[in-house]
Amino acid sequence: AQKITQTQPGMFVQEKEAVTLDCTYDTSDQSYGLFWYKQPSSGEMIFLIYQGSYDEQNATEGRYSLNFQKARKSANLVISASQLGDSAMYFCAMGPTLGGATNKLIFGTGTLLAVQP
Amino acid sequence: GAVVSQHPSWVICKSGTSVKIECRSLDFQATTMFWYRQFPKQSLMLMATSNEGSKATYEQGVEKDKFLINHASLTLSTLTVTSAHPEDSSFYICSARAATGANVLTFGAGSRLTVL
Numbered sequence: 001a002q003k004i005t006q007t008q009p010g011m012f013v014q015e016k017e018a019v020t021l022d023c024t025y026d027t028s029d030q031s032y033g034l035f036w037y038k039q040p041s042s043g044e045m046i047f048l049i050y051q052g053s054y055d056e057q058n059a060t061e062g063r064y065s066l067n068f069q070k071a072r073k074s075a076n077l078v079i080s081a082s083q084l085g086d087s088a089m090y091f092c093a094m095g096p097t098l099g100g101a102t103n104k105l106i107f108g109t110g111t112l113l114a115v116q117p
Numbered sequence: 118g119a120v121v122s123q124h125p126s127w128v129i130c131k132s133g134t135s136v137k138i139e140c141r142s143l144d145f146q147a148t149t150m151f152w153y154r155q156f157p158k159q160s161l162m163l164m165a166t167s168n169e170g171s172k173a174t175y176e177q178g179v180e181k182d183k184f185l186i187n188h189a190s191l192t193l194s195t196l197t198v199t200s201a202h203p204e205d206s207s208f209y210i211c212s213a214r215a216a217t218g219a220n221v222l223t224f225g226a227g228s229r230l231t232v233l
Contacts, residue, residue: 047224
C-alpha cells in the first residue's frame with residue numbers, strides 16, 4: 001500500500017524567506033509520481049509541481065522546487081522568496097507517473113503554511 | 118489550461134434529503150473523474166473513481182448506495198448524496214483527467230455540504 005507522510009502540521013515563515021515543507025512516502029512500486037498541491041482557504045486544489053520517480057533532476061517550477069531524495073523516499077517542497085499569498089495548506093500526494101492508466105492520488109495530511117510580513 | 122467546474126459551491130439541506138453535486142470539465146474531455154471528501158482540517162480522501170459510460174469504482178468503506186455517481190458524458194460526472202445525514206457534512210471535491218495527453222489532475226473548487 002502507498003502512504004504519504006507530512007509531519008509538519010503547521011509552519012511559519014517570514015516574507016521573502018525560503019521554506020521547506022517535508023514529505024516522505026512509502027511504496028513498493030518502481031514507477032510513481034509525486035505531486036504537490038496548494039489549497040487556499042477558498043478550497044480549490046492548485047497543482048504546483050510534479051516529480052517522476054525516474055526523473056534524474058529535481059523538478060522546478062518558478063519559486064517552487066522539489067528536493068527529491070529517492071533513497072530516503074522523501075520529496076520535500078521548497079518555496080523560495082515566500083510571499084503573503086503563499087499562505088495556504090500544502091498537500092503532498094503520490095500516484096502513477098503522468099500518462100499512467102489512472103491518476104488516482106493518495107494525499108498526505110497537509111502542512112498549513114503561514115507567511116508573516 | 119484545463120478547468121473543472123463544480124456546482125453548487127455550497128449547499129445546506131435537511132437531514133433525509135438527497136443532494137446532487139455536479140463536476141464538469143469545461144475545456145477538455147475527461148474519461149475519468151475522481152471524487153474526494155475532505156473533513157475540516159483533514160486531508161483529501163478518495164471516495165470513488167468515475168468512469169465515463171461505466172460503473173464507478175468505490176474505495177473501501179464508501180457506500181455506493183449512499184453516494185451515487187453517474188458519469189454519463191465525457192464532460193460531466195455527478196455525485197448524489199442520498200438521504201443525507203449530519204455526518205455527511207463535508208467538503209466534496211472532484212478532479213478530472215483529460216482523455217488524451219499526460220495531463221496532471223485538475224481539481225474543481227469543491228462543494229461544501231452542510232446537513233442540518
